[in-house]
Amino acid sequence: MKTQVLGVNAPTQTCTDKKCPFHGELDVKKELFTGVVIKKDINHSATIEWFVSHYVKKYERYALKRSRLRVHNPACINAEVGYEVLVAKTRPLSKTKHHVILKVLGKKEKITGTEVKVDEAAGRYAAKEDEEEGGKGGVKSKYQSKK
Ligand SMILES: [Zn+2]
Structure with missing residues (x-):
């Protein structure tokens, strides 16, 4: 032994x-x-x-x-x-x-692999939402400037 x-x-x-x-x-x-x-x-x-x-x-x-x-x-x-x-x-x-x-x-x-995958997906989703909001804001401002 x-x-x-x-x-x-x-x-x-x-x-x-x-x-x-x-x-x-x-x-x-x-x-x-x-x-x-x-x-x-x-x-x-x-x-x-x-x-x-x-x-x-x-x-x-x-x-x-x-x-x-x-x-x-x-x-x-x-x-x-x-x-x-x-x-x-x-x-x-x-x-x-x-x-x-x-x-x-x-x-x-949790296994590290699944953790990273979840984080990445959440990050991407959040980034997409930000872009959409920004786009809407841009359109609004255009209309406002025309008026
Ligand atoms: Zn043993």
């Missing part, structure tokens, strides 16, 4: 999982990701997701890129859906899993 893996303290609970970085025989590599758990399956598997915004020159706007990763979720950590987790690279654990959860960082109510 290891007390620390990559500077992360072992969880208070213990497990008998061979694929656990703390209580098993699994070595982790120093390649870390953080993401939110969006799906939790049997056999200690989970799917995490995170968003990266990048600039699209043609449209002069930012687009969100979604990344997803299948990860191993040891019994001693047992991360739930909606929680942000720290993940490290390992040897291949199964056909689709090459990463393991090290630590639960905390609960995340």
Whole structure:
């Protein structure tokens, strides 16, 4: 049993999982990701997701890129859906899993991607309203000037 893996303290609970970085025989590599758990399956598997915004020159706007990763979720950590987790690279654990959860960082109510989308839409809607009001005002002032 290891007390620390990559500077992360072992969880208070213990497990008998061979694929656990703390209580098993699994070595982790120093390649870390953080993401939110969006799906939790049997056999200690989970799917995490995170968003990266990048600039699209043609449209002069930012687009969100979604990344997803299948990860191993040891019994001693047992991360739930909606929680942000720290993940490290390992040897291949199964056909689709090459990463393991090290630590639960905390609960995340909203996923960043949806938050940004909502904000953008609200901003655009508000801007449109302003333009319309301005246009009406302009027409009124024209009429007034004619009179
Ligand atoms: Zn464990």
